[in-house]
Amino acid sequence: MMKPFAYLKAKTPAEALAALNSKGARIHAGGTDLLGCLHDHLFTVDKVVSISGIKEWSGMTGRPDGGLKIGCLTTIASIAASAVLKEKYAVLAQAASEVASPQLREQGTIGGNLCQRPRCWYYRGDFPCARKGGETCFAVEGENQNHAIFSNGPCFFVHPSDTAVALSALQARLTVAGPAGTRTVPIESFFLAPEKAIDRENVLEPAEILTEIHLPAPAAGARSSYRKIRSRQSWDFALTSVALWLQVDKGMVSQARCWLGGVAPAPWRAAAAEKLLAGKKLNAALAASAGQAAAEGAVPMRDNAYKVEMVKGAVEESLLRLLA
Amino acid sequence: MSHYYEEMEESFRNSFEPAPGPVAEAKIRPWEKTQLVGKGVPRVDGYERVSGAAQYTADIVLPDMLYAAILRCPHAHAMVKSIDTSAAEKMPGVLAVLSGKSPGADLPWYGGKAAQSKLFDTHCRHEGEEVAAVAALTPYQAADALRAIRVEYETLPFVLDPAAMQPSAPKLYEGGNAVGEPRIVKRGDVAQGFAEADVVLEETFYTSVQMHATMEAHGSVAKWDGDKLTLWDSTQGVYDGVLFGAARALNMPFNKIRVICKYMGGGFGAKLEVGKYSIIAALLARKTGRPVKAMLPREDTFLCTGNRPEARMTLKAGVKKDGTLTALQLTNLSTPGAYASGTSVGYQVAELYKCPNVLVSESGYYSNAGRARPFRAPGFPSGNWCLEQMMDMLAVKLGMDPVELRLKNFTEVSQTRQVPYTSTGLKECLLQGAKAFGWQEARAAKKSDGPVRRGFGMAAGMWSGGNGSPPYTAEVRLFVDGGITIKTGAMDIGTGTKTVACMVAAEELGVPLESVRIENADTAVTPYGQSSGGSMTLPGLIPAVRKGAWLVKQQLLAWGAEALGVPAEDVELKGNAIGSRSAPDKKKPLEELLRANGVMDVIGIGNRDPNPPKKAINPFGAHFAEVEVNTRTGEVRVVRLLGANESGRVINQKTFHNQVFGGMTQCLGFALTEKRVLDRQTGKMVNANLHDYKVPTALDVPVQHQVVAVDPQDTECNLVGCKGLGEPAHIPTASAIANAIYDAVGVRPTHGPMEPKTILELLAKKKRG
């Protein structure tokens, strides 16, 4: 039976924070993920706190340092359509445009996208898996073609968010508000590996809200791209994705950031590829080696070894396209 | 032919004698010239469908109506030990709880040749089997009540794969898991055929379980008036499916049950039989004295309303240097799931090409998974997958053009029946399709050796049904103002049957399309029509419609000739009057003419005539595909598709094109993304939702999608010259895409679907050598 719950529509940040500071309270932003979770009985709630009416948390504004602030309620659709993002932070606009389907992009928010729950079919399905308090990760011996090739366990889901991978490549900083005030979390330390916590995917405490996303000022000579591979052209999560950010100076890659999606329980940093690229002039051979390097350390399961090939190919292709 | 259709045809073909028409029969001749038939006409119910005025079963809301929900077994194999419904019964809004122990609910199910089971069987042989049901004031209360029912299960070991054939395997039935004897089709001597061949190839193929994934879920609304029951049902057959099935289950006379389905949101074979939900709705409605609606949640439709079974096929083919086939040998092992259903795939191997030596051997085993049901051309896309990839492999080996190889083995005589086809458009589909596609130029063009490769492929196909047969009745009624109403129990499951029926009546009577109305699929008021299956609705019904209209015309002409004093050939219907063609001043209002003969309407009862003896009636097609394969990522993009289909007379260009687009799109899903995934640890389906089970989206369908409608001018097959199209349009697309992938990257995707994973694994294997 679905447990009855209270519903509150907060009008101000303070009201939202206060309402959230009680047991079993959950944020409702666009609701596209939350309602599915409740429908599938993944968890129960006592109070649903809608934040969709809070104007302060919606939209994008420039920062004094030349960077950009994105409110957590900014829709995925408006991020995908933003001219500023397309020009200065292409990787994010591209990632947003590949999220879900047009309806979901209109309704879903960037905050909700980062905080959405895993899409593993065992977690979402009628299986008592470890993440739901059960004893095992069914993917280990089961149907693991979509699962992680980089994970120390005990859970092998892949983080579903496209924008998380892009924001990682942009080194975004997240503002988190809670009962004890606000704190800033670099996106790199926002997501939690399953070995650290099996019942949640990020560092947010129950009463905390991710309110803002801050992007650093665009660096000179920087360019970026997002490439998503999936089984069908829309309404599908990444089998593998690559967020690339390169700073190029006179044909040389001075700095490289390469993050992967669809392969690990959090955006995965392909550090070996980044190291290989830094300080070199990009050509076909280097792109291929960077692809190889990106797949280093992968431990595929029975049915997902193809992802290792996919990572290599996608990184190589992305590099060549970005510098074409 | 798949067993299902064989049985369906057998049982209904001979059980109804066609009633004699009202007028002594003259001969109906093929139309020489047509005014309307052959044009592209929008659907007569297009407005209702797009405006939302059309009432689907899911839309039905009745005063006092309750909502049913069905509790399903969460295990792949289990015995129900006990059910405690006491808590559920006490919940707010709950008016009735039903289980196998409830009075009147202990009903047999899956009767006949199929394995015996019950409406609520304590032996649950797959995940999703019905265990209990509730009726409540709201759907939410009903869903909540389900979760309050306590069921004690004893879980049993389960089996999903061919290990079911081992003696040690968990048994679904006392007698073991084999589904009957192997089914053998034999012609000539394959050993000799292979000995005569210059090239012999053998390959193993596999196609995954495909789900129907209909847009409208399965469901029924039941309402009792005294001892009379009305069912609004999302079905492909108000008669054969729901009426006869419900009457059998509830032990009621046919005329006490009224089944209605005016609009249907997709069936593809999954809605040919009465559903457990229909009977459950009827029982709950009887128990509560209120109407009950039982629409299945999406997840349930994936578990227990059917699927296209998997096929494990090995095909061996022998061919001479000049391309002449000498032998074909196929084995297929498949499972219908936990209950009997057809799994044969071999028909085209034995029929499509001229080949003197054929051996097909197919067998099946029961497994703890949802039961298969007919799915758009049952067995044919799978059989085509192996046959048409094999033809492609032979063409490569012989250095012959694939179209050429197929033309070389073209036949006008049915190979399995040894009688000529009334028409076969296969040759024209191949030739016209290749021309429109630019096949030769495309194949001759130089290939890029970059990471993204382009390829072109094609495949031919045919369908065992599409002939249509008696019985079918269409009542055509002329009002005195010249308006026409057709009544038939035939279905329009989205295919456009109603539009085509109106066109044909209008054509025959020489009236505008706007003057014709059709009422269908209501067993209390419309005469018998078969279920929509086998692509037999159009060729079954439409000749009966023409005949009904023709009978009306004959009557009018006879009375008109008498009244006007002119020969019958000179009489014509003009609006609300009849007149003489040669002497335009001679005319008479219809009302006067009819009243003078003691009636206010003329009714023609058109029955479907038998098909011509010693002839085969089959539709054919050839599909062409252009793909891009990204060798780095395994992505396949279908950039162009062309379907050349021959299904007899093209009555409505628009609905013809629609069927080909739709059929090919559904097969594109079969080719690239669709597969049921069962968890090997629990036997439970992991992708029982529309997100993880991937039907193609609008973006997956190529923008360049072309139809070539081949019309063979068949004057023999029936009064209208039409054959069925829905299924043949769905058959060779996946094979054409597979062949295009081979052309692009030189690896053969023998195992479907061709996901990026499949392609990358094949490419990696090739690289390893």
Ligand SMILES: Cc1cc2nc3c(=O)[nH]c(=O)nc-3n(C[C@H](O)[C@H](O)[C@H](O)COP(=O)(O)OP(=O)(O)OC[C@H]3O[C@@H](n4cnc5c(N)ncnc54)[C@H](O)[C@@H]3O)c2cc1C
């Ligand atoms: C069918 C489907 C397909 C999808 N495909 C993709 C895809 O391809 N790629 C992709 O990236 N995503 C995909 N998504 C996810 C989709 O983008 C998210 O559902 C959406 O972005 C979430 O936004 P929302 O505002 O609706 O979140 P909600 O549903 O309102 O919230 C999601 C979760 O985050 C919490 N939450 C929301 N906002 C905050 C906040 N500011 N601070 C803290 N916690 C918060 C909620 O409590 C809840 O648990 C898909 C979703 C669906 C349903």
